[in-house]
Amino acid sequence: MDPTELLLHPVRLRIIHALSGGRLRTAGELCDRMPDVPRTSVYRQLGLLTDGGMLEIGDERRVRGAVERSYRLRPDRPTISPEASAAMTPSDHRQGFAAAMAVLIAEFNAYLDRPDADPVTDMVGYRQGTLWLSPEELDTMLTGFRDLVTPLTANQPGPGRRPYLISPILFPGEKPASPPRQG
DSSP: OOOOHSSSHHHHHHHHHHHTTTOEEEHHHHHHHHHHHHHHHHHHHHHHHHHSEEEEEEEEEEETTTEEEEEEOOTTOOOOOHHHHHHHHHHHHHHHHHHHHHHHHHHHHHHHHTOOOOOTTTTOOOOOOOOOHHHHHHHHHHHHHHHHHHGGGGOOOOOOOOOOOOOOOOOOOOOOOOOOOOO
């Protein structure tokens, strides 16, 4: 299965998110984290992600006579290349967006279900806005965003740190029928 097929699936995306940030989790821990997903589905998706080169076994230990495996993301895991993204059909993009939104909704619901959830204190945001940008301004904005976020992806768990899910969504809005009025 190619990376596009592997990543455009809501359960597989949830597993990848659950293992992000260098986390090591067993299948049982992943099942506990996704109680709405049948255990058999979690195990099947773990197998596909492992076979597809996205995950690796980080640890194995004997538990009551069985081998319990802990999984982690492979640092050299495949990604969707720009060429593969360009070859995606509108239907593929709809499927990918729907999978990403399903993961986002599931993760947000899991956050709200925690007893310590406090959206105000945690500075939870889900705002939308419109920016009028030229291609050059868009490139400058995206470069600045990458420059800001990329160094933070190297952060490891530590005192005072907690993981935050960030999901930038960017697509052009409808073009106006006539140029917008100035002033």
